[in-house]
Amino acid sequence: MKETLSSISQRLGISTATISRVLSGNAKKYRISEKTAAIVTAEASRCHYIPSLAAQSLRTNKTKTIGLLMPKLSNPYFADISSAIISEANSKGYTAIIADTMENVEVQKDCISALLSRKVDGIIAAPCGNDSKIFKEINARIAPVVLIDRYFEDATISYVTSNNYKGAFDATSLLINNGHKNIVCIQGDEASLPNKKRVGGYLDALSTAGLQDNARILGNAFSIQNGYLETKLLLSSSSNRPSAIFALSYTILLGVIKAIKEASLVIPDDISIISFDDNISLDYMTPSISRVGQPTEEMGQLAAKMLFNKLNDNDTNELVSHIELSTELLIRKSVIKNNGADEDKDKDKNEDK
Amino acid sequence: MKETLSSISQRLGISTATISRVLSGNAKKYRISEKTAAIVTAEASRCHYIPSLAAQSLRTNKTKTIGLLMPKLSNPYFADISSAIISEANSKGYTAIIADTMENVEVQKDCISALLSRKVDGIIAAPCGNDSKIFKEINARIAPVVLIDRYFEDATISYVTSNNYKGAFDATSLLINNGHKNIVCIQGDEASLPNKKRVGGYLDALSTAGLQDNARILGNAFSIQNGYLETKLLLSSSSNRPSAIFALSYTILLGVIKAIKEASLVIPDDISIISFDDNISLDYMTPSISRVGQPTEEMGQLAAKMLFNKLNDNDTNELVSHIELSTELLIRKSVIKNNGADEDKDKDKNEDK
DNA sequence: ATATTTAGAACAAACGTTTGAGCAAAAATA
DNA sequence: TATTTTTGCTCAAACGTTTGTTCTAAATAT
Numbered sequence: 231m232k233e234t235l236s237s238i239s240q241r242l243g244i245s246t247a248t249i250s251r252v253l254s255g256n257a258k259k260y261r262i263s264e265k266t267a268a269i270v271t272a273e274a275s276r277c278h279y280i281p282s283l284a285a286q287s288l289r290t291n292k293t294k295t296i297g298l299l300m301p302k303l304s305n306p307y308f309a310d311i312s313s314a315i316i317s318e319a320n321s322k323g324y325t326a327i328i329a330d331t332m333e334n335v336e337v338q339k340d341c342i343s344a345l346l347s348r349k350v351d352g353i354i355a356a357p358c359g360n361d362s363k364i365f366k367e368i369n370a371r372i373a374p375v376v377l378i379d380r381y382f383e384d385a386t387i388s389y390v391t392s393n394n395y396k397g398a399f400d401a402t403s404l405l406i407n408n409g410h411k412n413i414v415c416i417q418g419d420e421a422s423l424p425n426k427k428r429v430g431g432y433l434d435a436l437s438t439a440g441l442q443d444n445a446r447i448l449g450n451a452f453s454i455q456n457g458y459l460e461t462k463l464l465l466s467s468s469s470n471r472p473s474a475i476f477a478l479s480y481t482i483l484l485g486v487i488k489a490i491k492e493a494s495l496v497i498p499d500d501i502s503i504i505s506f507d508d509n510i511s512l513d514y515m516t517p518s519i520s521r522v523g524q525p526t527e528e529m530g531q532l533a534a535k536m537l538f539n540k541l542n543d544n545d546t547n548e549l550v551s552h553i554e555l556s557t558e559l560l561i562r563k564s565v566i567k568n569n570g571a572d573e574d575k576d577k578d579k580n581e582d583k
Numbered sequence: 584m585k586e587t588l589s590s591i592s593q594r595l596g597i598s599t600a601t602i603s604r605v606l607s608g609n610a611k612k613y614r615i616s617e618k619t620a621a622i623v624t625a626e627a628s629r630c631h632y633i634p635s636l637a638a639q640s641l642r643t644n645k646t647k648t649i650g651l652l653m654p655k656l657s658n659p660y661f662a663d664i665s666s667a668i669i670s671e672a673n674s675k676g677y678t679a680i681i682a683d684t685m686e687n688v689e690v691q692k693d694c695i696s697a698l699l700s701r702k703v704d705g706i707i708a709a710p711c712g713n714d715s716k717i718f719k720e721i722n723a724r725i726a727p728v729v730l731i732d733r734y735f736e737d738a739t740i741s742y743v744t745s746n747n748y749k750g751a752f753d754a755t756s757l758l759i760n761n762g763h764k765n766i767v768c769i770q771g772d773e774a775s776l777p778n779k780k781r782v783g784g785y786l787d788a789l790s791t792a793g794l795q796d797n798a799r800i801l802g803n804a805f806s807i808q809n810g811y812l813e814t815k816l817l818l819s820s821s822s823n824r825p826s827a828i829f830a831l832s833y834t835i836l837l838g839v840i841k842a843i844k845e846a847s848l849v850i851p852d853d854i855s856i857i858s859f860d861d862n863i864s865l866d867y868m869t870p871s872i873s874r875v876g877q878p879t880e881e882m883g884q885l886a887a888k889m890l891f892n893k894l895n896d897n898d899t900n901e902l903v904s905h906i907e908l909s910t911e912l913l914i915r916k917s918v919i920k921n922n923g924a925d926e927d928k929d930k931d932k933n934e935d936k
Numbered sequence: 937a938t939a940t941t942t943a944g945a946a947c948a949a950a951c952g953t954t955t956g957a958g959c960a961a962a963a964a965t966a
Numbered sequence: 967t968a969t970t971t972t973t974g975c976t977c978a979a980a981c982g983t984t985t986g987t988t989c990t991a992a993a994t995a996t
Contacts, residue, residue, distance in 0.1 A: 245947075246946095247945080247947080248945060261944060261945085262944070266944080273963095285951090289950045289951055386963075392941045
């Protein structure tokens with residue numbers, strides 16, 4: 231029933247060594263005659279031989295498996311990325327095992343142990359927390375690591391991310407070009423690098439327009455809750471209501487929308503909104519939400535390709551690449567011209583001083 | 584550097600057999616003295632021994648791995664289910680490898696081969712297509728299979744699904760109780776069992792209210808496109824415009840919303856809407872969308888538990904269980920009382936005849 | 937004709953576990 | 967005391983590959 235090298239070997243009268251070499255494509259390298267090779271391949275496919283991965287792994291110390299460390303698979307952003315990575319891996323004969331850290335550093339540790347005990351050949355991770363040590367350690371001594379979305383600034387680990395800075399710059403600029411001067415930014419996890427970059431883009435866009443004094447950055451988590459509470463708070467003080475809000479993630483945006491609705495304000499008439507992250511549902515909201523889209527599919531594919539490069543090129547194994555993919559500004563209906571509220575702005579400005 | 588049974592064996596002067604038995608928790612079963620057991624466990628944890636999964640698999644023919652066959656990981660519904668399964672698996676010491684069939688029967692075949700060549704201990708699948716043969720075959724002769732969401736009606740393979748019939752019945756009843764008599768149902772893949780059940784619930788709810796003659800079932804795919812086109816078509820003929828639409832999935836719903844917006848109609852004033860599938864974004868639409876939620880997390884957990892039961896209980900290995908979990912009617916703002924359009928209804932009815 | 941190279945393949949040793957069988961010493965029984 | 971049972975462990979064979987070494991026959995060179 232179960233075909234192995236030796237079952238074929240017996241039937242054919244050819245040694246397992248020869249069969250193994252033929253089947254792994256090393257026929258000429260070991261000068262196996264074309265005739266023998268042909269016989270072997272024919273028989274192998276005839277009896278549907280499937281090599282035992284366990285035996286191969288045991289012998290070669292390679293598992294043809296990559297580990298995927300994701301913070302939250304139920305987050306569509308990471309689901310999309312994962313999906314792309316998995317496809318790319320499968321097409322290269324690798325399989326991916328996913329670990330969901332649930333944005334918890336402790337869980338992340340367990341997940342890493344699990345992946346390592348599985349002897350994965352490499353890891354693609356969107357790390358949570360700021361401790362780069364484990365990842366550097368793994369990358370240097372155990373298995374190559376590629377970071378995705380989130381990364382560490384010291385240049386030892388490869389990563390692929392999107393141009394968070396420019397994305398945020400563009401989004402803010404869109405608001406500014408529509409006459410908005412009082413733009414609040416609701417951020418996510420302050421410690422995460424993508425968040426820092428986005429905040430940087432927001433600030434620089436304001437500065438470029440001479441509006442640096444108007445910068446207001448609120449919040450501290452990539453969650454609906456955070457978006458909701460900060461907006462609620464923001465709108466409760468009638469003194470300095472912004473004309474536009476920039477939500478730094480899809481989840482934050484949802485919270486913002488909820489709070490705005492509860493305040494009986496209308497987007498975009500009363501307040502303009504723009505967000506980071508693309509999500510199909512944003513096109514179906516009323517109004518549809520302008521946003522900065524990240525190329526999740528490309529990011530996933532690229533991360534996988536980078537990892538496979540590392541796995542194959544033993545010579546250039548110390549190549550570290552840092553790639554930033556462009557974001558895309560998706561203009562919908564949630565941003566409109568700021569209609570003559572400039573007086574308010576100036577008044578606000580004066581009040582600030 | 585790398586610890587193995589024999590490295591420990593040498594250091595301790597205890598045979599690998601004994602160490603193996605202690606570490607796999609079979610100490611008493613093989614009458615290993617408590618003293619020896621203590622020494623072994625202490626040393627194992629001291630040197631951070633990690634068993635080689637490859638060697639274990641090779642020897643035992645078990646991989647401690649389950650395969651997850653999903654139609655589309657980028658669909659939040661399946662992402663949620665997958666997430667739950669993965670967590671449950673990890674907590675039991677298993678890892679999951681995901682294969683994304685992209686709703687394509689051919690791809691599904693390849694994915695199955697891939698999973699089998701990985702020698703997964705079991706498979707949890709949301710199959711696409713209607714061919715139950717492969718799954719029965721696998722379940723009977725290779726590895727236990729548990730189906731999730733989609734299933735086959737002949738009783739040989741275990742499955743867990745939600746009560747699609749009752750969910751649809753409830754949703755339709757909500758519309759009826761709000762005075763709606765002209766309710767259109769836009770369905771997904773006609774061949775899929777969940778879809779059939781939902782349609783059944785819709786029809787029976789109408790019948791119960793004596794409205795069976797008003798039944799209208801349109802469409803044929805779980806896609807935005809399908810929801811959009813069918814609604815577009817539906818609204819273009821002004822003659823028999825429904826007062827409510829029941830979308831049989833989240834994707835269909837998005838299409839419906841788009842078409843309604845383009846027709847300059849307002850939900851729920853002009854038309855009431857209800858949908859199958861829960862998705863957080865539905866709470867943030869204007870208006871928020873009433874819907875039938877499925878307990879994705881429970882479904883995933885349960886499927887995993889069912890599979891592990893099969894993997895462990897060798898005696899009752901022929902236990903097949905079919906579980907239906909309750910759906911939840913989430914009432915929001917997209918359904919309102921049908922205000923006196925009864926004349927229209929009756930008129931429509933007459934026109935129909 | 938002898939010595940050397942080459943082609944083509946087989947041998948056998950790992951890789952790290954698990955597990956049935958076996959064996960000596962200690963304990964219990966007769 | 968002699969026999970049986972129990973206790974506590976070791977032996978060694980598998981599991982299915984890969985791969986360095988070796989071997990034989992044929993081909994080439996001297």
